[in-house]
Amino acid sequence: MAKSSISDQLRPWLAIFLKYYFWLLAAIVPLILLPLLFIARAAMTSHIASMRQQIDGHVTALQSISSVADHPNDSWSKSIEATTSQVSRETLKEWQAFWDSQKTFRVWPEETLGADFVKKVETLKPDGKLSPQFRERYKDKVRTLVRGLPVRMGVEPKMGDLSDVTTSRPNTRRQPAGQPAMRPGVASDDDAVESSPYMMEWSPENQQRIYTSFNWEKEAPPSPTRILLAQEELWVYGMFCDLLAGMNKTAAGPHSAAIAKVDELAVGYPAAEDDPGGGSGKRIVRVAAGSASTMASPDDDSGGSPSASGAAVLVRPANPRFGGGALVVAPGAARSSFDDDGSSQAPAPANPDDGLQNWIYVDFTGKPLSATELAAAVDSQMVHLMPFVLRVVIDQRQIDALLVSLSTSAIPIDVRQVRINASGGPAVDVSMGQAAADPMAAGPGGSGRMYDVSLELRGTIGLATPPSEKAVGLESAEAGDKAAMSSPVSRRRAAS
Numbered sequence: 001m002a003k004s005s006i007s008d009q010l011r012p013w014l015a016i017f018l019k020y021y022f023w024l025l026a027a028i029v030p031l032i033l034l035p036l037l038f039i040a041r042a043a044m045t046s047h048i049a050s051m052r053q054q055i056d057g058h059v060t061a062l063q064s065i066s067s068v069a070d071h072p073n074d075s076w077s078k079s080i081e082a083t084t085s086q087v088s089r090e091t092l093k094e095w096q097a098f099w100d101s102q103k104t105f106r107v108w109p110e111e112t113l114g115a116d117f118v119k120k121v122e123t124l125k126p127d128g129k130l131s132p133q134f135r136e137r138y139k140d141k142v143r144t145l146v147r148g149l150p151v152r153m154g155v156e157p158k159m160g161d162l163s164d165v166t167t168s169r170p171n172t173r174r175q176p177a178g179q180p181a182m183r184p185g186v187a188s189d190d191d192a193v194e195s196s197p198y199m200m201e202w203s204p205e206n207q208q209r210i211y212t213s214f215n216w217e218k219e220a221p222p223s224p225t226r227i228l229l230a231q232e233e234l235w236v237y238g239m240f241c242d243l244l245a246g247m248n249k250t251a252a253g254p255h256s257a258a259i260a261k262v263d264e265l266a267v268g269y270p271a272a273e274d275d276p277g278g279g280s281g282k283r284i285v286r287v288a289a290g291s292a293s294t295m296a297s298p299d300d301d302s303g304g305s306p307s308a309s310g311a312a313v314l315v316r317p318a319n320p321r322f323g324g325g326a327l328v329v330a331p332g333a334a335r336s337s338f339d340d341d342g343s344s345q346a347p348a349p350a351n352p353d354d355g356l357q358n359w360i361y362v363d364f365t366g367k368p369l370s371a372t373e374l375a376a377a378v379d380s381q382m383v384h385l386m387p388f389v390l391r392v393v394i395d396q397r398q399i400d401a402l403l404v405s406l407s408t409s410a411i412p413i414d415v416r417q418v419r420i421n422a423s424g425g426p427a428v429d430v431s432m433g434q435a436a437a438d439p440m441a442a443g444p445g446g447s448g449r450m451y452d453v454s455l456e457l458r459g460t461i462g463l464a465t466p467p468s469e470k471a472v473g474l475e476s477a478e479a480g481d482k483a484a485m486s487s488p489v490s491r492r493r494a495a496s
Helices: 002-067 074-101 115-122 132-153 204-214 224-247 371-376 396-407 478-482 488-495
Strands: 259-267 383-395 413-420 452-464
Touching (some): 132 224, 204 224, 224 383
16 A cells, blocks of 8 residues: 555656656756766867877977988998998008008018028018028027127127126226325216226126027027017117117216116016006105105005015916916015016916917006907007016106107107116105215215116007008908018917
8 A cells, every 4th residue: 555655656756757858858968968078078188188299209209310311221321331441441541650650660680680581571471480490590690689789778798608797886997096086977087098988887687687588599499479579579678778878879988977877677578567556555655754765655554564465466477488477476565577487386388379478568557468368458459568667877867868768769668657766776865956965975886976866667668560451340451461570469360
């Protein structure tokens, strides 16, 4: 009964809805659809803006590409190849000019070795060989070439058997009784008769060490690689001898010579440093107050002991000409450039030629290069940097002249370290240009040269390598074949 009454109550409303449903729906539907329409329109507007932004980005990218003159296509690739080839040719041209500038440096001594030998060695191919006759000839003649170094320097020769080497003393003469003492730097009238004819000295020990490294009398004939490397060293030694002799060319005698003595001259392996640059602060020293002989490093907390830190440095590899190998020293340790005695237990290479380039050259930071590192070093393709050390007793007023002479040499010489009185030299106040209290005792050895100081120079010599089109990215190896003489490393690189 209740159900029937409910239906009776709704029946009038249902009749009204059925009669006016159109108008009711016409009023309700817009109220529902209009909010939905605005929401959809806002979403669509946002999506359209996002897509327009993406399209604009792509259009901008396309416009930037179209503005490039040579964008990646066939013409672009050809343009890049042409530019690369031009740079390679310019590089090769400069390389060739650098090589040609050292032509007068690479002169084989024809009067000693013979014209047939020079003709053969100058046309030696990268994989070429020298006959046993030529190799034996160089072995016999190289000692003669080495003995010519003191002559070029203008010093007394002290090369040969150990029995021929004597301890050299400064050129002095006895003052006659009753004569007033001579002032330093002033020559008497009879100096030309009684004084030494040589302007300076060259340490006999240093001469002998250089001679020993070229004395192959009891060995088998040297290989072509060994001959080429040895001759390169002789060229460098000869260059230094000429430069040092030139420093004294205007001197009236030993008393006025710019350089009084050469204590050490070494190039290549003997000059390579186990600790390039002397370590952190180890090369910078100051004279302690009240004592001219006590040296202390401002950066060293070890009390001046060079080996107190105990830090390991580079391991010196063996070299068939100089021995050495597996030598570990502490930074700043004082040691002669020729201290290697070949007593290392490091295993020798199967082929002795493989180690001939060990530590002969360095990189641009001064780090010595092994033969393997040298062959792989990109920086060593155009120039080989050979290290050198030069220790001389020099009139301190001539130090600048010596540095200028080195810097203006036809062969690039880069002086990287300059040390004055670094190894217990005379008590000289370099800044004031004055000597110790006794001017007659000033200077190394008490020679009476009051301005003398001990000078040590270290640096590198830039030696050009034969130009190679293959090395600069060109296909032909014509430039390498035209080279008059190739270094062993370059030959091996070209052959590979």
